[in-house]
């Protein structure tokens with residue numbers, strides 16, 4: 001009896017591999033489901049062969065579980081089945097046991113062959129799983145199950161255009177060069193003896209577009225396996241980095257790293273998650289086409305660890321609050337598709353009044369302005385079509401968002417409560433200083449190692 005246990009996210013790959021393997025010339029296979037009454041644990045092939053301690057099982061049509069094998073497709077996968085095989089090796093049995101209520105694992109067992117031949121069956125299935133891996137080239141959201149296993153969910157890449165990302169051109173170009181540029185010129189770089197593995201850190205205040213920029217990059221990196229880890233999923237970085245290596249070229253996104261950086265994987269005394277991240281980034285071979293993107297608004301928390309172990313992150317880019325020009329562009333971007341009746345002077349006034357706010361604040365501001373215009377139109381004549389957004393609507397929306405009573409709202413939109421932003425007459429009181437500004441890093445400076 002030779003068995004192999006696999007992570008549960010491999011279930012769909014195992015099924016894909018089995019379907020191809022079963023159809024290979026010279027092989028005939030009879031499939032039977034192994035069904036036990038409810039409340040009995042899983043039955044292993046070992047138990048079946050030894051005929052000991054088994055529940056009253058029946059051979060029946062195989063139970064199947066329908067699992068995603070792409071963003072828009074699923075594959076019915078065997079849950080508890082035996083394959084009675086006859087091929088050049090002889091006659092033997094392969095059993096597949098998928099995860100179920102009583103059994104969190106996925107296992108393949110082979111009986112009826114010598115050990116080496118049984119192993120060769122597993123090797124064939126491994127090779128097919130790797131070759132036909134359904135996750136390759138897709139965007140995948142990584143999460144962790146309550147049992148601690150890695151769960152992969154297909155996601156759809158965002159279709160963001162370069163113009164949708166409002167950043168100073170030099171900043172965006174720098175980010176693109178380090179991510180897309182290396183991808184485009186991988187062969188030339190390898191020929192010149194240069195490594196492809198790279199790490200990019202995007203840091204800056206909340207709501208300035210770190211996640212937005214990352215989504216834009218992922219959308220452009222078609223052909224790459226793109227694994228996105230947030231929150232608790234960052235604890236699974238070890239297995240995810242292995243997966244990324246198998247499925248390269250790959251991108252591993254570590255979102256809001258600061259949130260777990262100081263967590264310890266296995267209680268006090270073990271290493272902080274941040275160190276696991278750095279280890280994983282270091283573990284990959286230098287010529288692997290792997291890109292790590294880290295985002296954070298607490299670069300101050302990460303910098304000492306990154307500086308102490310140089311070479312993992314080679315470019316750090318500061319994404320700052322939008323300046324006047326960027327605010328104008330953001331305004332135009334979010335005003336696309338909205339009917340406005342605003343003069344250049346009105347637009348300029350809005351840009352001036354929103355000094356210090358984030359992109360997400362501007363987005364919310366426009367939504368409120370549109371709402372103002374809809375409410376006003378409906379108040380005049382019920383059911384009336386909203387007229388264009390005027391300066392009066394915009395100012396009312398802005399007055400409200402910037403008023404004293406909206407301190408928490410502003411904070412949620414990532415804006416510091418800067419007294420100079422408040423409308424005339426809005427008593428500022430003792431307002432907290434603006435959060436997360438300026439980390440004392442040189443923007444765009446590569447880590448130097450000390």
Ligand SMILES: Nc1ncnc2c1ncn2[C@@H]1O[C@H](COP(=O)(O)OP(=O)(O)OP(=O)(O)O)[C@@H](O)[C@H]1O
Pocket residue numbers: 164165166167204205206207208209210211212213256296297330359360363
């Ligand atoms: N530079 C930008 N250009 C265009 N839109 C932006 C930009 N920044 C933010 N936005 C808009 O604001 C929303 C929120 O921004 P995003 O989630 O990218 O912020 P973040 O920097 O990741 O913040 P956090 O630190 O809280 O994670 C985005 O979905 C996008 O619509």
Ligand SMILES: [Mg+2]
Pocket residue numbers: 210211212295
């Ligand atoms: Mg974010």
